[in-house]
Structure formats: C-alpha cells, structure tokens
Amino acid sequence: MSTLLDVENLWVKFPTRNGVFDAVRGVSFSLGRERLGIVGESGSGKSMTGRAILRLIRSPGIVEAGHVSLHGDNLLDKSEKEMRSVRGEKISMVMQDPKFSLNPVMTVGAQIIEAYRLHAKATKAEAYRKSVEMLEAVAIRDPERVMKAYPHEMSGGMGQRIMIAMMLIPNPEILIADEPTSALDVSVQGQVLSIMDKLVKDRGMGLIFISHDLNLVSQFCDRVLIMYSGRIVEVCDADKLHEAKHPYTQGLLGSLPRFDEPRDRLQVLTRDPAWRDAPSVEGRT
Amino acid sequence: MSTAISIENLNVYFGEHHDLFQAVKNASLSVEQGASFGLVGESGSGKSTILKAITGLAPQWDGSMSIEGNTLNHKRDRSFYKTVQMVFQDPYASLHPRHSVDQVLSETLQLHGFRDVNDRVNKLLEDVGLGPAFRFRYPHQLSGGQRQRVAIARALAPEPDILLLDEPTSALDVSVQAEILNLLSDLRSEHGLTFLMVSHDLAVVAHMCERAAVMQKGEIVEVIDIADMRAGKTNQDYTAKLLDASANRVA
Numbered sequence: 001m002s003t004l005l006d007v008e009n010l011w012v013k014f015p016t017r018n019g020v021f022d023a024v025r026g027v028s029f030s031l032g033r034e035r036l037g038i039v040g041e042s043g044s045g046k047s048m049t050g051r052a053i054l055r056l057i058r059s060p061g062i063v064e065a066g067h068v069s070l071h072g073d074n075l076l077d078k079s080e081k082e083m084r085s086v087r088g089e090k091i092s093m094v095m096q097d098p099k100f101s102l103n104p105v106m107t108v109g110a111q112i113i114e115a116y117r118l119h120a121k122a123t124k125a126e127a128y129r130k131s132v133e134m135l136e137a138v139a140i141r142d143p144e145r146v147m148k149a150y151p152h153e154m155s156g157g158m159g160q161r162i163m164i165a166m167m168l169i170p171n172p173e174i175l176i177a178d179e180p181t182s183a184l185d186v187s188v189q190g191q192v193l194s195i196m197d198k199l200v201k202d203r204g205m206g207l208i209f210i211s212h213d214l215n216l217v218s219q220f221c222d223r224v225l226i227m228y229s230g231r232i233v234e235v236c237d238a239d240k241l242h243e244a245k246h247p248y249t250q251g252l253l254g255s256l257p258r259f260d261e262p263r264d265r266l267q268v269l270t271r272d273p274a275w276r277d278a279p280s281v282e283g284r285t
Numbered sequence: 286m287s288t289a290i291s292i293e294n295l296n297v298y299f300g301e302h303h304d305l306f307q308a309v310k311n312a313s314l315s316v317e318q319g320a321s322f323g324l325v326g327e328s329g330s331g332k333s334t335i336l337k338a339i340t341g342l343a344p345q346w347d348g349s350m351s352i353e354g355n356t357l358n359h360k361r362d363r364s365f366y367k368t369v370q371m372v373f374q375d376p377y378a379s380l381h382p383r384h385s386v387d388q389v390l391s392e393t394l395q396l397h398g399f400r401d402v403n404d405r406v407n408k409l410l411e412d413v414g415l416g417p418a419f420r421f422r423y424p425h426q427l428s429g430g431q432r433q434r435v436a437i438a439r440a441l442a443p444e445p446d447i448l449l450l451d452e453p454t455s456a457l458d459v460s461v462q463a464e465i466l467n468l469l470s471d472l473r474s475e476h477g478l479t480f481l482m483v484s485h486d487l488a489v490v491a492h493m494c495e496r497a498a499v500m501q502k503g504e505i506v507e508v509i510d511i512a513d514m515r516a517g518k519t520n521q522d523y524t525a526k527l528l529d530a531s532a533n534r535v536a
Contacts, residue, residue, distance in 0.1 A: 255463035257492035266463035
C-alpha cells in the first residue's frame, strides 16, 4: 500500500497561565488509500490531530512534529500561502456541524462553485454544471433547487451532504472527517456514511475518520487508532476492535449499553494514571 | 400498581394561524408507578415535545393528561412541580453560567419551601456522587458529566416522584454515559422514581426502560415491550427500520 500521508512525532501545545498544555503528545501514524479511524473521548486530542495536519491550529497553539509529509513533502515547511493550495485541493476536511461550517449568507450553489473555482480553472457555467453533478453524487434530490437555497433552508442531513459535496469537489487525495455524522439521526447517519464511503472508494482517496463512536468506527473503517490524553494507546484492525487488548479500549467498549445483551449495571471505566504516561503506540503500517 | 403518567389523545401545536404546526398528533400512553418508559424516534418526531407538554413548556395542547390521577390543566401549581421534574439534554446549556452549584440547588429548595436547605444541599450532592467539595463551584469549573449530575441533583431537590429525562446522556462520552445511567438506575431504586425517558439511542432506552413508544412524525407508531424489541418482534415497518438502522449503522 502506498503511503499518502506520514506523520511523525506530532505535538500540539497550548501555552496557558499554568504552563504549557499538551493536547497531542507525540503521535506517529501513516495513512494509505484506506479508511483510518481515530477514536477517543472528548479531550483525547483526536480533533486536534486532524486539525494539526492541515495546520488549522490557531495561535497561540503550537504544532510541532518531526514531519507531516504528504507524498514526502513536509507540510510544516510550507508558507501559509502554499498551505492554501494544499487545503481543499490535496487534503480537505468535513466538520462536525453543518450549521456552523456553511456560510449562512451565501447560497449553497455559490459556496460550492467558489470551492471549485478556487482550485480549478473553470468557467462559471462549467463550475455550475460540476456542482450540480456533485450534489447529485451525494444523493440530493432536485439539486437545481438546492443550489439556489440558503443553508438554513436545509435539514441537518442535507447540510452535511452539502459539506461533503463541497469538500470533494476539488478532488482531494485525503479527506479528514471530524465527527461527520454525530449531529445526525441514526437513520440519516447510515445514508451519509455510505455516500462518503462510495466516493472515497471510487476516487481512491485516503480517509481519516474521527469519531467518539466505537461501534460506528468498527463497522466503517479499516484500521483504528485509539487515543487517550493526547497519545495513541492502541492500534488495531477495525473488525478486530472487539478483541482489543488495552484496558482503556476494553473499558470504553464495556461501558456501552448493548442491545443484544441486557445487563443490570453498565461497566464503569476506571482510569489508570499509567495509561497517560505510557509512550504512544506507533500507528504506521 | 397505580398509574403515574397517563396521556390520552394529546395534540401539541407550535406557532399560530398560517404558521401552525402540529408537533404531536393524537398520542396516548400510560406509565405505571415506578416504571421506566422510553420514547424513541428520529429528531423532529415529537418525542421531546411530549415531555415539554407535560411540564407546561409547550402551552398549546389539547387532549387529556393526568399525573398520579390528577388531571392537568393548562396552568400548573407548585404541587405539580413537586411531583414532576425534568432533566434536560445539554448540561452545558441548562445550568445558569453565573450561579454556583450551591445557588442552583438552594434556590430550588427555597422555592419549594424547605427549611433545612443547608443539610439538603449536602445530601443532594452526596446522592449524585459529587461530595461537598463541589458545592461552591460554577458550571464552567465542572466537566460535562459533573454538570449533568448537578442537573439531576437540581431535579431531585423537590423530592419528585416522576423524572422526565430528555436525552440525559447524548451530549456525553460513552464512559461518562455509563456513570450517569448507573446513577439514574440507583436513584430510581432508592427513591422509587418513575422515569419517562427520551432518547434517540435504542441501546440506551433498552438498557433503562421496560417499555417504549416508537414515534414518527408526531405520532406514536407503537408501544413495545423492550424484550420484544430486543428480539426484533414488531409488526410495524418503521420500528423494524429503526432497529435495523441502529444495528447496522453503515448501510
């Protein structure tokens, strides 16, 4: 498997009044043409890892790494201007909530066309045609109407599909999806995921799927990194997640209420301070 | 056993005139004393609206509702709020950011005419597993799980018989969710509470409840025993679809 992205020893630091807070502490992993899941609780640094790859951590936050290389090209050495041609075109990101990520005063069409024309030299008519095609690809009925609509006129599921369309239209090599379905209903979730899955497969893209939902990740991804307080505690194949060895992963799985196995009490996670200090597990293949 | 909550032909509306929207259509259900009843369905199916109608937060309703045999009018008196309390979905939004835990709890206790406020605040904090160290903290000094514990303590303050739970754990991590659900089960058996619980997560409802109503577009599609639900025994297409969607998340 060819490696698209290789991350070595990534740190994300936030200086505070009480010293430096390390949100991500020395994480290494690689991504090929696969679906890589990153799971963990809130505050485990999973979203920060995704953002750090695109250098979207705002000052005073600091990103440090041995390298974050895309096809051997270190993203950390790039200027802000050069980064702009990476974002969207090479790596794009789908955020959690369409309500906060779409521009409320621009029509859906204008936003998608803008995303396309920023990276491809295309006439307006061509961009329009391409945008309608893309909306069709994410299973939106009546794309012509949606092009003219504003984000508030869309439901949550539609908004998320519009986001996916917008992020995929420049044809990136890597898609980072940060909790793309957490704001959606279970029934809509499946639909959005299968669309994303199909597009990723058809285009041979690499996908980083960030989620707190273990069951979802084990069904959807190929490989899973489990993060705890800024470090990777375990790496496993997604279909073998239920055989995970680390007590943290087992604890998370045990704390889920099971539909098929009723229990009187749920297992509660007891945290071992040693987990925090254990070195990060290598997430490379 | 007597009936704690009984709802018959409930209709709830929002807006007026040409904007009138019927959020709940002809819903009927009854919950026995000490039982735990779930409401499941997609967002917008009207499950939270039923809770709001019971507490009086959705004033436009018709039909009949009764709590422990007393028929509810459009105006609620204090004894109602001593019987029924609600825990909201988002602990980040449901606590006043500039009131300390102590203020939140003692205000509620004073409103309900308790004298021994000091002792009761300590007892409530202990009941929800927080301890006296948390008494003078503000919401921003608490984690999500701790805030939800405070919200539960606030609901328990008037010593209610019935708790209405509106997605009490959906804003929390799974590990914290387990703690809160265990806490709720413990409190229920200790205080003999009746739960009416809304959740979009079937596994959570199955864990907590004995029976559940499946809702779609404002209507109750069916009322089903959890044992039947686990076994997949349903004659409604919609319930089957919902069960399938929650088991196989990736279509």
